[in-house]
Amino acid sequence: MARKAAIIGGGVIGGGWAARFLLNGWDVAVFDPDPEAERKIGEVLANARNALPALSDVPMPAEGRLSFADTITEAVEGAEYIQESVSERLELKHRVFAQIQQASHGAPIGSSTSGFKPSELQENAADPSVIFVAHPFNPVYLLPLAEVVPSAKSDAKVIENAKEILREIGMFPLHVRKEIDAHIADRFLEAVWREALWLVKDGIATTEEIDEAIRMGFGLRWGQMGLFETYRIAGGEAGMKHFLAQFGPCLTWPWTKLMDVPEFNDELVDLIAGQSDAQSGKHSIRELERIRDQNLIGFMRALKERNWGAGKVLLEHDARRQAAFHADAATPAGAPLALVNTQVLPGYIDYNGHMTESRYLYIASDVSNAFLALIGAGMDYVSAGHSYYTAETHIMHLGEAKLGDRLTGTLQVLSMDEKRLHAMIRVLRGDEVVASLEQMFLHVDMKAGKACAAAPEVLEKLRPIAKAHEALPRPEAAGRYVGQRK
Structure with missing residues (x-):
C-alpha cells in the first residue's frame, strides 16, 4: 500500500511538493479552496513528469494517486507526512495548523514558509513538537534543497523522521541549527x-x-x-x-x-x-519553466557525472532505489542474473525515436560492473591493480526500445577459466529480449599490462555461478558472427 502525503495549499510551491511526492510513489491528497487548484497542479505535474525522470538512471516508481480533498481534515487523515504551503500570513498558518492537528494524529507537519521561525509557527498549537520549517526552492520537484528548521519545542525524533522522508523522495534536508528569520538561503538571497x-x-x-x-x-x-x-x-x-x-x-x-x-x-x-x-x-511562464527545467537537467546531470554537489544527491538517490530493486527482485535459482534495472530516457533516443546503440553498451557496462562487484572484482579490486577488461563485444538488436520503456539487464556465464570470462548479457523489456551482447572479458594485471589469473577469492565466487549456469540453455545468439543468417 502506498504511503500518503497531505499537501495543504496548492500554489506553485504546494504543487511542486505534490509532484515530488507523487513521482516518488506516494499517494497525495491536496487541499486548496482555489477552484483553479486542480488545473494549476495538473500543469505543474505535467512539467514534473517531463523533467524529474530525466535526472534518474533507474526507473521511477509507479506514480502515486492524486486526490483533491474538500476539507483539511479529509486531506490529512491517514497521512504519514504533511506539508503546509499556504500564503505567508502567520494568523492564517495558525488557523491551518489548528485544523490539521484535529486529524493528523502526530504526523510531522512541515511548513514551506520563507521567513517565519518555527517557534512563531508553533504558537498556541495543540502539539507544537511536530511543527517545523521545511523550506524548499522552486521548482520543488527538481531542486533537492529543503531547509529543515526546528525550535526548542520540536521533537528530535520527529525531525529525524521528517528528514529521512525528504531523503526518500530525493531531497537534501539541510538541518538549520538555530532558528532565525528567513533561515539561511533567503537571508543570503535578500x-x-x-x-x-x-x-x-x-x-x-x-x-x-x-x-x-x-x-x-x-x-x-x-x-x-x-x-x-x-x-x-x-x-x-x-x-x-x-x-x-x-x-x-x-x-x-x-x-x-x-x-x-x-x-x-x-x-x-x-x-x-x-x-x-x-x-x-x-516567453510565457510555462515556456520559461520548461526552459528552466531543461537547463537544470543538463546542469545537474553534469554534476551527477562528477559525483559533485546536487549531482551527488542524485547518485545516492539512484543507489538507494537500485538497492531496493535488487532486494525486491531476487533472481530465481538457475536463471541468468538480473543485475540492472533502467529506463529509456530522452537523452537515449536517436533520430528514429529508438534507443541509440551506444546506450545498449552503457547498459551492458552497468551489467558487467554489477557482476564484477558481485564476485569481488569491483572498484576496490581495480584500485589494487587488477581488473577484467572487455576484449570483445557482439551486439544483436532484436527489438526496439523506445522512450519510457523499462528495461532489465541480465547476465549468463557461458564459460570461464582463471583468465577469461565469457558471458551473454541480455537487455529485456518485460520478457522480450530487445538486444543481446556477447562479451569476452580478460583478467589483466594493470601494472604489468598483460593477462594473469584472477585472485583466488574472485574465482571462488565466480565458479559456483558458472557451474549453476551450465544447466541453462545456451543462447541461440552465442557464437554468431556479423552477418550470419538466421
Missing part, C-alpha cells in the same frame, strides 16, 4: 536582491544585465561549490587565509548598499517590471 534593486534604480544595470552577471559567471560556480569553497580556491595555494587577507579590508569599503534599502514605490516597481518584461516577455 541581501543580493537589495543590492540588485539599487543597481537598477541608480541606472547602473538593467534586470537582464544583472541576470547575465549571475548566470554567466559566479552563479555557475555557486551551483557546484557554494560561497566559501569558491573563495577558498580564489585564495590560490595559500587558501582561505590568503583570500581573507587580500579581500577582507574591502568589507569596510562602500562597494554595496546592503543596509540601505531603496524606497519600494510605484516608480521602482514599474522600472523593474518594465525591464523584466523586455527581457523575458516573449
Whole structure:
C-alpha cells in the first residue's frame, strides 16, 4: 500500500511538493479552496513528469494517486507526512495548523514558509513538537534543497523522521541549527536582491544585465561549490587565509548598499517590471519553466557525472532505489542474473525515436560492473591493480526500445577459466529480449599490462555461478558472427 502525503495549499510551491511526492510513489491528497487548484497542479505535474525522470538512471516508481480533498481534515487523515504551503500570513498558518492537528494524529507537519521561525509557527498549537520549517526552492520537484528548521519545542525524533522522508523522495534536508528569520538561503538571497534593486534604480544595470552577471559567471560556480569553497580556491595555494587577507579590508569599503534599502514605490516597481518584461516577455511562464527545467537537467546531470554537489544527491538517490530493486527482485535459482534495472530516457533516443546503440553498451557496462562487484572484482579490486577488461563485444538488436520503456539487464556465464570470462548479457523489456551482447572479458594485471589469473577469492565466487549456469540453455545468439543468417 502506498504511503500518503497531505499537501495543504496548492500554489506553485504546494504543487511542486505534490509532484515530488507523487513521482516518488506516494499517494497525495491536496487541499486548496482555489477552484483553479486542480488545473494549476495538473500543469505543474505535467512539467514534473517531463523533467524529474530525466535526472534518474533507474526507473521511477509507479506514480502515486492524486486526490483533491474538500476539507483539511479529509486531506490529512491517514497521512504519514504533511506539508503546509499556504500564503505567508502567520494568523492564517495558525488557523491551518489548528485544523490539521484535529486529524493528523502526530504526523510531522512541515511548513514551506520563507521567513517565519518555527517557534512563531508553533504558537498556541495543540502539539507544537511536530511543527517545523521545511523550506524548499522552486521548482520543488527538481531542486533537492529543503531547509529543515526546528525550535526548542520540536521533537528530535520527529525531525529525524521528517528528514529521512525528504531523503526518500530525493531531497537534501539541510538541518538549520538555530532558528532565525528567513533561515539561511533567503537571508543570503535578500541581501543580493537589495543590492540588485539599487543597481537598477541608480541606472547602473538593467534586470537582464544583472541576470547575465549571475548566470554567466559566479552563479555557475555557486551551483557546484557554494560561497566559501569558491573563495577558498580564489585564495590560490595559500587558501582561505590568503583570500581573507587580500579581500577582507574591502568589507569596510562602500562597494554595496546592503543596509540601505531603496524606497519600494510605484516608480521602482514599474522600472523593474518594465525591464523584466523586455527581457523575458516573449516567453510565457510555462515556456520559461520548461526552459528552466531543461537547463537544470543538463546542469545537474553534469554534476551527477562528477559525483559533485546536487549531482551527488542524485547518485545516492539512484543507489538507494537500485538497492531496493535488487532486494525486491531476487533472481530465481538457475536463471541468468538480473543485475540492472533502467529506463529509456530522452537523452537515449536517436533520430528514429529508438534507443541509440551506444546506450545498449552503457547498459551492458552497468551489467558487467554489477557482476564484477558481485564476485569481488569491483572498484576496490581495480584500485589494487587488477581488473577484467572487455576484449570483445557482439551486439544483436532484436527489438526496439523506445522512450519510457523499462528495461532489465541480465547476465549468463557461458564459460570461464582463471583468465577469461565469457558471458551473454541480455537487455529485456518485460520478457522480450530487445538486444543481446556477447562479451569476452580478460583478467589483466594493470601494472604489468598483460593477462594473469584472477585472485583466488574472485574465482571462488565466480565458479559456483558458472557451474549453476551450465544447466541453462545456451543462447541461440552465442557464437554468431556479423552477418550470419538466421
